[in-house]
Amino acid sequence: MSVTATPGQLDSAAVNAARPAGFGRLMLAEWTKIRSVRSTAWTLFLFVVITIGLTALFSWISAANWHGLHAANRDARILSDPVGFIFGAGIGLGQLTICVLGVLVITTEYSTGVIRASLLAVPKRFPMLAAKAAVFGLLMVVLAEIVAFGSFFVGSKILHSYVSVSLSGAGVLRATLGAGLYLTVLGLFALAVGALIRHTAGAISTVIGVVLILPILTGLLPDETFYNHLNAYLPQQAGSLIYAVHQSSGQLLSPWEGLGVLGIWTVVLLAAAAYLLDRRDA
């Protein structure tokens, strides 16, 4: 180090040469963050293995026990909505890995203190959160669609001698694309909860409570119009309609309306998170 030059003086020519535009820059940084920690790779690996694996497993068990002793009801259910069955098995558990990742993407910033570095670099906090949600959403939509189509082909292949489904069937393509979209929006829902709660354990418990426990609890409520509506508009209940081909009787929302309801939950929570992020001390 010489005394005359500043340590690490910046060559301004080099800076100006490599400078992508505003929001893209933040997305690039968020992409660097998300790809450079192991938890991302691990949860996504589990997501793929669990979702496709369970679809394969349940499809195989069903096929192996077709016309089995107590299988009549189940067989009838699979026949009535084979696509819903294929996705139901894998996504039921696979979605939890997405919930965990969505939460971790933001809460680890708080638990490790990186949030301070992030906010020093991007003191306007809303763009930081928006870039994070955008990058996570893009990553999710690509991977979730691959997994959705993968699950569909694996499941339909295994079940093909008992029930024939193809993407050209009525509502099948919508359900398959929708499964990927559902997982993406659910991931963003988890991210929003993580941004609001800021603690990993608390946020994961909350999301899993909303996705798994709440539908069970509200299912116990009396079968009356008010409670049916309450049940129908829960984030997971509404969102998951998109990957079933057949609508059940008394279903209050269409598949796209259901996904829309989950989308509204997510947007509202993200907006609340953005508002609080700006207001709270980091």
Added chain:
Amino acid sequence: MIEVTDLSKRFGDKVAVDHLSFTVEPGRVTGFLGPNGAGKSTTMRLILGLDHPSSGSATINGKRYAQLVNPLRTVGALLEAKSVHSGRSARNHLLFLAQTQGLPPSRVDEMLDLVGLREVARKRTGGFSLGMGQRLGVAAALLGDPEVLLLDEPVNGLDPEGVLWIRNLMKQLASVGKTVLVSSHLMNEMAVTADHLIVIGRGRLIVAASTADVIARGSGQAVRVRTPDAARLTDLILAEGGKAIPADDTNGTTGGDSAPVLTVTGVPAARIGELAASASIVLHELTPQLATLEDAFLELTSDSLEFGHLHPEPAGQSIEGTAR
């Protein structure tokens, strides 16, 4: 330049920063001193926009932190609290920061070289020693070649080599006209690093002055005088506008000398010698008592310590030399 104006921050009913105002000028190292819990870190977080002030404002080059475009190219900060993901590599940590500012990846490698972390650049930072962590923090702070640097307790936990490195770095940055604000509770470290001091206690400003002034102000440059003719010398000193108080003679430094000892303030040692000579007064001892910054600091902050039992011994007892 950093300007803090009537800045306050309350957490619940606890006041962390209390109507604090000061200015940090470029071209010198400004030390930010105070006992633990005085509000140093909170003030820095307020300047950096991490916390929102309850009232008042803090600006950097006339702008609030949130208004800065590419803030890392104006302000570099090393916070005391960790701000690195232990599972992420040093290089990726700097890379994402560089990307937010439109800096090229080559800049990241340059910084890793500068702080000597090139070898471990791709290792997870969880395995880093404290010193390596600080080096990474410095690399992050210097990434955008900022004009203003805020360093919160940068030498905490560093080995002597690391302390020297940080100290020289700060001086070098100040010498090329950068604004450097460095907080510490290590007074002697500040004595050799900072040109200017801002001392706070309980969130309030105690003094903002040059380091030399703060030291001088602390114990008032007392002189210890031993003379058999104490009464006559006292009169001369009073006539000169100084003060002379009989001091305890418990030290026995002159081996059984029973002549009384005076502590003189307000008159320099050389002048005391001249006065004594002109009046033919014999002096057995004439010792300037240079206060250390530590003395000055303890005296300044003695009413504002967070914890009562830390109350220091009365200043002036110290007969140590200067702070190097």
